[in-house]
Amino acid sequence: MTARAADHPILPLILDRWSPRAFDPRQVDDGTLMSVFEAARWSPSSFNYQPWRFAYAKNGDANWEAFLGALIPFNQSWAGSASVLIYIISETTMEAYGERKPSHSHSFDAGAAWMALALQAHSMGLITHGMTGVDFEAAAKAINLPEGFRIDAAVALGYHGDPAQLPDQMREREVPSGRKPLAETLVHGPFPG
Secondary structure, eight states, X not given: OOOOOOSSOOOHHHHHOXXXXXXXXXOOOHHHHHHHHHHHHTOOOGGGOOOEEEEEEETTSTTHHHHHHTBOHHHHHHHTTSSXXXXXXXXXXXXXXXXXXXXXXXXXXXXXXXXXXXXXXXXXXXXXXXXXXXXXXXXXXXXXXXXXXXXXXXXXXXXXOOGGGSOHHHHHTOSOOOOOOGGGTOOSXXXXX
């Protein structure tokens, strides 16, 4: 594994988490899976509305093929070895001050829940890989997406497997990725004109 280094002190858990594609086919037990979802439950959200929902299927259960089949073929090729597939969904409207209105932060809040889920999973020896390589229409059918909700992403979850099982092109990418320097993502004050 390639070593990553932060430019400023951060929690090792954040630096050590990455998104492998090589999954071991062993199952994640229900208690462990519920702990991962419990961490997501405690995420912050606008008005404490908690717009996220998680639809999941376990490898081999009655929903697995539909959940897997809604991913693009490239993602199906490796995510089929994961223990769990999760669709992250967010409610696009919210009740605030006695009226229902569009939610500006539904995806932002669902993203916070996803990060809590990913960090909890990592702390328990699991790996996660988020993706938007999804046939969103097929995914909506697979999960019976309710009106007023949006699928934000899918996540493969399980135990890290042997990268040798991956095709050559994927195996070469099976290392933690770097990040842009802070100077490329921070603006102190307004953006320059």
